[in-house]
Amino acid sequence: MPRKARLPSPKNALPSGRANNFFWNTLSIYIMTTVIKQDDLIQSIADAIQFISYYHPADYIQHLARAYEREQSAAAKDAIAQILTNSRMCAEGRRPICQDTGIVNVFLKVGMDVRFELSCTLQEACDEGVRRGYLDPDNKLRASVLADPIFDRKNTKDNTPCILHVELVPGNTVDVQVASKGGGSENKSKFAMLNPSDSIVDWVLKTVPLMGAGWCPPGMLGIGVGGTAEKAMLMAKQSLMEDIDMYELLARGPQNKLEELRIELYEKVNALGIGAQGLGGLTTVLDIKINTYPTHAASKPIAMIPNCAATRHVHFVLDGSGVANLTPPSLSDWPDVHWAPDYNASKQVNLDTLTKEEVASWKPGQTLLLNGKMLTGRDAAHKRIQDMLAKGEPLPVDFTNRVIYYVGPVDPVREEVVGPAGPTTATRMDKFTDMMLEKTGLIAMIGKAERGPVAIESIKNHRSAYLMAVGGSAYLVSKAIRGAKVVGFEDLGMEAIYEFDVKDMPVTVAVDSSGTSVHTTGPREWQAKIGIIPVPA
Template sequence: MTITEDHLVSSIAEALQFISYYHPADFVAAMADAWAREESPSAKEAIRQILVNSRMAAVGKRPLCQDTGSVNVFLEVGVEAPTAWRRSVQEMADEAARRAYLLEANPLRASVVSDPLGARRNTGDNTPAMIQTELVAGDRVSVTVSAKGGGSENKTKFAVLNPSDSVADWVVDTVKTLGAGWCPPGIIGLGVGGSVDKAMAMAKKVLNDPIDITDLRARGARSAEEELRLELVDRLNALGIGAQGLGGLTTVLDVKVATFPTHAASLPVALIPNCAATRHVHFTLDGSGPATFTPPSLSAWPEIGAGDAAGRPLDLDNLDEATLASLAPGDTLLLSGHLFTGRDAAHRRMVDALGRGDPLPVDLAGRAIYYVGPVDPVGDEVIGPAGPTTSTRMDKFTRPLLEGTGLKLMIGKAERGPAAIEAIRDNGAVYLIAVGGAAYLVSKAIKAAKPVAYQDLGMEAIYAIRVEDMPVTVAVDMRGASIHTLGPARWARAG
């Protein structure tokens, strides 16, 4: 039997579709356990929304998250594998990505841009894929496919420690600085040893290992790597960061560690987090045909109800000062009315226009803007999955936009930096967060959407949208108080 190009291409393409709407069963189980144990009301509700969104995506076969990720393919090719390949692995993986991301029944968001130092134009099909290939003993081809979101990828850290330094201390100190942009609770992958490139590759690959920290705790550690995992899970959760950085008991579901021999003078450590949209699947090709994938049973999801989130109604079309002043960090709201979308590229254009004295294509006075780049709709959908993007990327545009337009509300995910919070306070604005990892759920609150400016930016165009009961949490109030400071401080504990 021969492993053909089509076997590999078709399998990767199907895997990318599969993981776009199915969480791994071990991840669902770990999140369900975290929800059951969580004591922080805000964090518990965030986890609930992630689980409800996960089940909705599985049933509807639509993306878990609007950031459908960059394509990562890990191949272990047996040296005796009967392959009949004429194209490179890169070419075959790119064809698979193209098929998957442009599939009419479930189009996935193209997020990859070419020319990273220049125009940064979207490639339109999410190619090229990121490939790691290794020749191993055997006669089969083992493949792991993952889709890695930008928010968690952006929080990657690397250091070369002294051999006598504590890896655990470095990891804890580093995670303290990551904020919530990686959408916790999730998984931390560590690559320790080797070289710079080896450590990074190990950290990325080990993220795809099964979540088994509960079993490990029950049987006890049998190696230095397992001792480090147990120590870090306890210490990281003791930080109190919690789901979405709101403060709570669970920040990490597991910590995965891979090691490799290294130079006597070095201790390289790579840290890569995986978010609440953890997506990966493994398959093996032996020549009998493309891989097949078995969906998880719907019984894997806990019975937590799919009811609407509770909260105080807020009319986006009547944002007066008294209403804004009444909002406090941690308040849960249900937004209804009209708002605009806008991400990095749109913000840059608007701020540049303000600097030139040019009019903007939309009137933001007294309005709200949502930091989102949605997936394209299918069928009778108004919009595809539309979860928030990391708000700190908009921090440098915040003051000129608030001062130049009269914008009053911003909606995104994770914390804001000091300069943005100062601008929010100075301009009597408020910052809200939606749950990262609940994109399909959030999209159901959007009742109308149309692009109104900068359509050449694709998913980063400005849309005018109308929402009904969109669930959000107040993150920064008019006085500059932040839930991302108050929440973790309340839930931090000795560890």
């Protein structure tokens, strides 16, 4: 709230003339100035980070529920059911929706009549909010930020720094948007400098399939067109902070050319048949947002950034009255969807007695329930294994006839054996796949989304298999983990090698021993069924 001014005492003579005008102008500014205290800003950001870690925005839940109702693909419907069930569990248990609790983006629109009472820089204040939010002992979040992106790549341990954007605007409040952006979706960001005559629709339809499913659809696409390269990227990111309203837009109809373009892109992207988790289905995107800005006559910059199934952002306003008050969604916003293992349709697998022959018998699209002990490992662990093998050094664990899960879990709290532990994008491990299958005795892998041609060829050559767990269901997956311990590379933190003891962990055979990938066959089948975009011969 505006700070109250102390008016001059009647005993004191007021200035006259030019000095009098200066006095009253200064007093007017002083009266209208809003003072934002340092701890109010810090605590508001910390609270926002905790809030978005376990609450989906209500608009996302409502649109995903509609997608679930209309979905005809059994595999996609099952994936959406897991995401919805996970979302409600997180809201009730106040634990992260996804194990990747993101890199924090803070957008501040600072009113010109605002004054900050800070003993540090604005960046440092926002970083302290991030630090408090991520280290909260009741819901400690995974630290994923590395201080040096090129060389040492050492974890900062508190997920700082955040990415801060500040805009000066008229007014006496601070408008704040806080978002946590996961690496899986951020890595699928795309940018192009189109020719002025090039079609935006054609570029989007060509580009979306190249993104694969590592961004965890169904989600949202943010598009920025115009300005310069960096402006287009910023607009695309900012558009993801907007409410999902495609259902309402379709109901009332478009009112301008931009809304017409949004609808056209929404319908045509979904007609690609990519579907939930890339398994093939009716819904790939829940909404598409487009922001524009004037640009050079020779240019048509375009950026596209996806938001994943762990859509996390919140908006609030600081007016000087204290810490922001965040209102959680009502549990009635969630549909009556409660995923549970289907013991009739799924095959139970004992990992402790698993053989190469059994792995080779699995069929594409088959659902499995895994039981027993598996190992984990992701980017940093695979790189270290590669270096150790090259030097002839012994590995800290024997991978013979074992299954590896690509995951970096959240630390446990209270009675948990492990925190949320959903899969990470498998394609980042593609270049290590042949090494692992050839030199370590590994017989199968679990991750998120599709595998690339190099990995598929190696899987085929070694008669191995790749299993897919649903991204966006990390807390649900963690409930299948009955034991967890670090068995190698403890210094890597969340990227260490764990041994998980699981019971009925749900996965789908995504690439079988013959090299057939459901991320190829599924979308192709559903693109043909939808029948809007011809399937290439």
